[in-house]
Amino acid sequence: MPTLNLSGAIRLLVLLAVFLAGVWSQSSGVIDDFLFYVPDIKYLAVQHLWLTAMSGGLAILVAIPLGIWLSRPSMARIAESMMQILNVGTTIPTLAVLALSMSFLGIGTVPAVFGLFIATLLPIARNTYTGLKGVDPALKEAAAGIGMSPAQRLLRVELPNALYVIFAGIRTALAINIGTVPLAFLIGAGGLGELIFTGIALYDTVMMLAGAIPTALLAIAVDMLIAITAFLVVPRGVNPGRS
């Protein structure tokens, strides 16, 4: 019989702990309580994802062109100060942004999407700008020297080489976004925050978890999705994951 080594023993302990947790949750009725919220979770998760998709999609559509525009040589003079303004924007807490957008857009989905959009915009614009600025000047000179037009330089050389950094920005931004969506409940936009905040208010642990656990899983799933997209989209020669 093979002797048990240390990692084997730990694995065994973990399995045992999971099993005991299962036994406890079954006997205490937590699982049944949780299952009671499944229809709510389904409905709210869709709403949650929709808020993320709207605000995140809009942010990507606006932030990447903004980053590209600021990284052009003709913008060099004002680019850094523009970036500073965006940075100041990032330091405003998202809750404050939501409160501000509620105060002039009212309650509901529109102010929530707007607030989330603002919070998501900045990391993407920042990374697009830094990524493009960080492209080796020798590459840009080579591209210009062999006769590429400015548009060809951007599309064939600069963007492909900055893509990995841009994706890192999108990843951070969407992680922030999906984690902030629960706050949108506070201004009446729904989402999984509904379960979390109601759970807190009622001191109902199971209800709170029914909101918190799916939120966490969604964040992880979206993060993985973007990581996979980056892996597939970033050209092999400049993709640290595929070299």
Added chain:
Amino acid sequence: MIRLDNLTKVFDTPKGAVTAADHISMEVPSGEICILLGPSGCGKTTTLKMINRIIRPTSGKVFINGEDTTSLDTQDLRRNIGYVIQQIGLFPNMTIEENITVVPKLLGWDKARYRERAREMMHMIALEPDAFLKRYPSELSGGQQQRIGVARALAADPPVMLMDEPFGAIDPINRAVIQDEFLKMQQDLKKTIMFVSHDIDEAIKMGDRIAIFRAGKLVQYSEPDELLAAPKNDFVESFLGEDRALKRLNLVKVRDLASEEIGLVRPDDTLDTALQRIESYGYVNSIVMVNHKRQPVGIITAAVARTTQGHCRDHYQSVPVVVSLDDDLRKVASLMFAHDMTWVPCVDDDGRIVGQVTQRAITHHLGSRYRAHSKEDDGAALGEASPSSATKE
């Protein structure tokens, strides 16, 4: 042909206007390599980059094959000029094949033609197409990357190439190999090339002409031998170094000054005969013994010939050194010093003795050029006459 006509660049800096290139006029004949040489900040790179408008000239004109490029569209102009930079600048997001075919694609070649061209280029730079075309630049060594850089510049077969310290970032051993390969390619391709360097040895090796720059001005524009023999002023002289006479040895082939006259003995000759010939030809130490095909088989030393009786065939030693007609004098001089000889025999491709190179002949060759030029300079008006074609229109 590349012709620069009063090309000038003035940079506006916070400290005031800086003239990086001051009325540069020069002409590079078709099929020749012109090296722009000088210390950093002398304007050589600025001058090069004004030709393809990476730097826009403040004034002056660039003519390529007689055509004024001022009216050409920047992109069109650049697509017809090969461009190689020191940092290589291969696009890391593209495969080797995509890198090489960038310019042909920009020019709208069809797919079959540019793919075929990529393979052709790989053969030209002696890299196996199947092994490399699908790889990415980061998977190649520095030397291989710069070969690809050269291939990319040559892919659309431009008549003119600009090279900005192309081999500067490569280790010395590989650099020499790539320089040799490039020169070999150039023999067939006959491109007109402007080549920036700060390495005088590279300039002498690669250049058909050398342009020396200082503080934005073209100081001297000559052929390498001319430049080394007759530096125009103290700056050029100090830039070339005090060993410039030795550097000239690189430029002269054995063929140029081998004399056919050489004392030989045959295996059947007696040692007495050998001694006589050593003395009559003025050889101090020894004489070469050849077989019936005139191939060197050994040497008879003077010491042996003086003290021993008999035939050469019984008393010879191995031949320390022979040189071929295409060796340069630098190698010859080095061998002479290493073997303590005042002459070396030279052989043709079949190993037959065709003559000899003597130390006297070498020093005479170097010295005669110097003497000729110092005389010329004395005759000319002091310091203003150009010893070569520099700055002539």
